Amino acid sequence: MQSEIISAVASSAIAFFVVLVTVPPLIKLLAKRNWTVKDVNRIGGAMIPRPGGPAIIAAIIVSEVSLYFLLPAGEVAGRQISAILMTASAAFVIGFIDDRKVMGGWFKPVALAVSAAPIIILGTYDSNLAFPIFGEVKIPALYLGVVVVMIAVTGNTINSVDVMNGIASGFMTIAASALTVSMVILQNYTVAIMALPLVFASLAFYRYHKFPSRIFPGDSGALVLGATYGAIAIIGRVEVIAAIALLPAVINSFLFLSSVKRIVEHRQIKNPTTHTDDNKITTTKEKDAPVTLVRLLVAAKPLTEKEVANAIFKLAAFSAALAIVTALLMGVKIWDIF
Amino acid sequence: MGHFLIYSFLAIMWLLILGGGGMVVALVSQISVQGYGEQIDFLIGSAIKAVIALVLVVSWILILTKFKDKIFYKQIRL
Numbered sequence: 005m006q007s008e009i010i011s012a013v014a015s016s017a018i019a020f021f022v023v024l025v026t027v028p029p030l031i032k033l034l035a036k037r038n039w040t041v042k043d044v045n046r047i048g049g050a051m052i053p054r055p056g057g058p059a060i061i062a063a064i065i066v067s068e069v070s071l072y073f074l075l076p077a078g079e080v081a082g083r084q085i086s087a088i089l090m091t092a093s094a095a096f097v098i099g100f101i102d103d104r105k106v107m108g109g110w111f112k113p114v115a116l117a118v119s120a121a122p123i124i125i126l127g128t129y130d131s132n133l134a135f136p137i138f139g140e141v142k143i144p145a146l147y148l149g150v151v152v153v154m155i156a157v158t159g160n161t162i163n164s165v166d167v168m169n170g171i172a173s174g175f176m177t178i179a180a181s182a183l184t185v186s187m188v189i190l191q192n193y194t195v196a197i198m199a200l201p202l203v204f205a206s207l208a209f210y211r212y213h214k215f216p217s218r219i220f221p222g223d224s225g226a227l228v229l230g231a232t233y234g235a236i237a238i239i240g241r242v243e244v245i246a247a248i249a250l251l252p253a254v255i256n257s258f259l260f261l262s263s264v265k266r267i268v269e270h271r272q273i274k275n276p277t278t279h280t281d282d283n284k285i286t287t288t289k290e291k292d293a294p295v296t297l298v299r300l301l302v303a304a305k306p307l308t309e310k311e312v313a314n315a316i317f318k319l320a321a322f323s324a325a326l327a328i329v330t331a332l333l334m335g336v337k338i339w340d341i342f
Numbered sequence: 343m344g345h346f347l348i349y350s351f352l353a354i355m356w357l358l359i360l361g362g363g364g365m366v367v368a369l370v371s372q373i374s375v376q377g378y379g380e381q382i383d384f385l386i387g388s389a390i391k392a393v394i395a396l397v398l399v400v401s402w403i404l405i406l407t408k409f410k411d412k413i414f415y416k417q418i419r420l
Contacts, residue, residue, distance in 0.1 A: 135363030141371045145388035146395060248359060251352050262407055300348060300414060315345060322349060326356045333360075 011074040012197045019067035019201035023208035026059040031219050045309045047283050055103045055222020060205055061096040067201035081194055087128040088235045094119030095231030099224030113156045120155035128239050136333035155234040161253040162230030170214035170313050172221055175320050176206040176229045179249040182324035186245045186331035195240035202232050215310045249327035252319040256297035263295040280306045347413050354409050362402050369394055
């Protein structure tokens, strides 16, 4: 147990400090190369360096590799860490391509589906899908589809909530924390430790990403966060719990898709929100603009960017609580009750 | 009212996931095909499970869409 605690503390600290140390020089480098984008919600529209993805992937790689040497769990843990690293790295490359060159709406979902391949090839999954109260269902062939869809969905949903300062990193900190706690409840300690670098890399990045942002994660950062989360969920056998912790982001994608009715790059559609004279965010009057979570949040009254982020974090905390309740319910079987 | 409706929608999604999961376990886990040889049994069984799962997912999305239209009627009408 002692070596697990040392591994958990060391990998968390490594992930946190790698982001903390690499982001300031990355901000300077990106600004120098003019890799900046306009912060449309800021008065005057400040130019913000992007992408912060390289710092996030560096933190995930260094901390997970350190776990490879620190964890006493042996060959299985080695394969699990390799699967997480390969999926996260593939998601980074996909995101970085999209950061530099705007690709079509289908590019990211399809490419992310391919990035799930290491999980399948290394066999770091269990084809029994576990549900609370009702038990498990064995779906050997169907589960391969679940793996592929899961990575594409988690990557894209996190990317779709990366719409304002601090939301993607703050949201991931909350969701990944809930996932880690859930795995501790389910006594899956080894994968819970593997999830800690994601929690602490997100938390450290939030320091620079929160309002007023000094750097944006970009597609490379958001896809790394989402795909790593999905990979950990599959490897840790907590797919349903992971989906529940991600519900506000899932709602956002669901609302978007059900109003747009096609898969499209967000840069190709009308902005669902606009600004009041005092620079608060309010809903647009455009009839054909998509419905999104932010648009619903500001429907009743205009909010500042910070207020919108706080409202989304409260929703994330609510979903995190539901995810933890679900983990507790995993131990309850309806057949035992009746 | 605040953001109460969004919290309600989250709770409904959670309940639908739990209920849908129960249906998947109850329906899919019972299926086993026998009598055509091991590989064909596996293929037929997987195909039936896939069809049931797809039907459940589509039903889940349709139910959720109905809830969404009811809950966010005013906001979506904007």
